[in-house]
Amino acid sequence: MNALFALLAHLSIIAGVFFMLVAAIGLIRFPDFYSRCHPAGMTGTLGQGLLFFGLILLQGLDGVSVKLALVSLFVFATNPVVTHAMMRTAYLEGVEPWRKGDR
């Protein structure tokens, strides 16, 4: 059973690193601010959730794992809110979205 948890934890950490890299590459490749918010907000939140889940599985039930769960839940709850607030402020301040014909 311990070997199964260790394998699941390693896979989860590798998947978390992959999603974080996808978020970073998506920041470069997309053509517009509004479309760049999507990979950075969504995949970044998922990546850190998977990575912290893997760390908790490696640690076992401990005081440190409770703190790791708290950190992960806090980022999971507030990162989408911050992304929405950024897009809303940019819309109210008049940033123009990208249409299919430009550039």
Next chain:
Amino acid sequence: MNIFLFAAIGMIAGMTIAAVRAVKGPTFYDRLLAVNTLGTKTTVLLALSGYLFERPDFTDIALLYAIMNQIATVGLLKLIEKRSLA
């Protein structure tokens, strides 16, 4: 080459790629988004450093940085929209 070193190198690579957008972005909001993404990656890197250096106290620093990242970004957005911090 254990799993924590691999994850830390992946995080640093992601931070470098996000910093390119922080330098290049034509509008102000691009740079703000890049700094917020950098903050999320820093939180993960702090938690991983606790495992690399075998000090379990780094999770407290990660929690503190996550809170400060959120408050700084939302505070800056409020300053832009309402022209005051009240």
